[in-house]
Amino acid sequence: MAALIESRYIWKNGKMVAWADATTHVLSHALHYGTAVFEGIRCYRDSHGSLVFRLEDHMKRLVRSAYMIGMELPYTVAELVAATEDLIRANELGSCYVRPIAYRGYGALGVNPRPAPIDVAIAVWPWDAYLGPEALEQGITAGISSWRQRSANATPGAIKSSASYLNSGLAHMEAIDHGYGEAILLNESGMVAEGSGENIFIVRDGIISTPPLSDGILEGLTRASIIEIARNSGYEVLERSLVRTDLYTADEVFFTGSAAEVTPISAIDGRQIGIGKRGPVTTFLQKYYFDIVYGKVFDYEKWLHIIQDID
């Protein structure tokens, strides 16, 4: 799932550097104190070029995450978008994953991050189906984690910070150890929050529901896209708090994320969900999502940053 396939160049602090040279010192602040924010973006290849899904929106979220942890990035959203475009061209990749990261680098240690410099990098590499090749069709199993989503007052889920992913990692490892494919975290009030790297949706009697942002989740761009696509297709979509039993009794449950795309959940805590594989609403939304990201739906081209091939 996560083995890196190296590409040629990484963009770092305004320059293209060779993959192997994009290193940082072991005393970089972020390594010790989690002072980094990042993004995960997918780029899809069609016959004319590379289509980067919601690139500008992801870079805006990066800037917002940075702002919330007191980092003012030395690059604008437009500069980060242009850098990504240059990088994808330079690496001549097919479909790939884009990982921008902004972090407190080398120069000062101690809890106060402010004396440490800010470094910004963007990497791209091929990344296959996040939850395994069969997951998109067959679904994956999930378990409710004994680890909780942190409250909005402690490493908030709304900030896509490296620090938050310690919690995701704990939940994910536990899920794997218990024989599940992925973890679902409840928040401190016991409401369903999200997966270790995905937002979550349920379908019951044709109505789609997903936890509200106020339940302490990441404001997922795939989540926002699915809400918009579903509403425009005539579905009722509610942003409402969900309890664990809402998951058990749903007809369908699915995860969304840039990496996970739209992944059905076949069972939760050993209880089969609906028909135990991708249900009809999930199938519809997943297909629609893939059609959109591959540029087949004119109405949603607004979400694609198109990098034309230069012949």
Ligand code: PPE
């Ligand atoms: N919640 C969490 C905790 C999360 O990590 C992600 C994305 C989402 C929701 C969905 O957000 P969005 O991608 O904007 O729809 N997780 C990213 C990183 C995964 C990783 O393993 O690293 C991703 O999907 O790229």
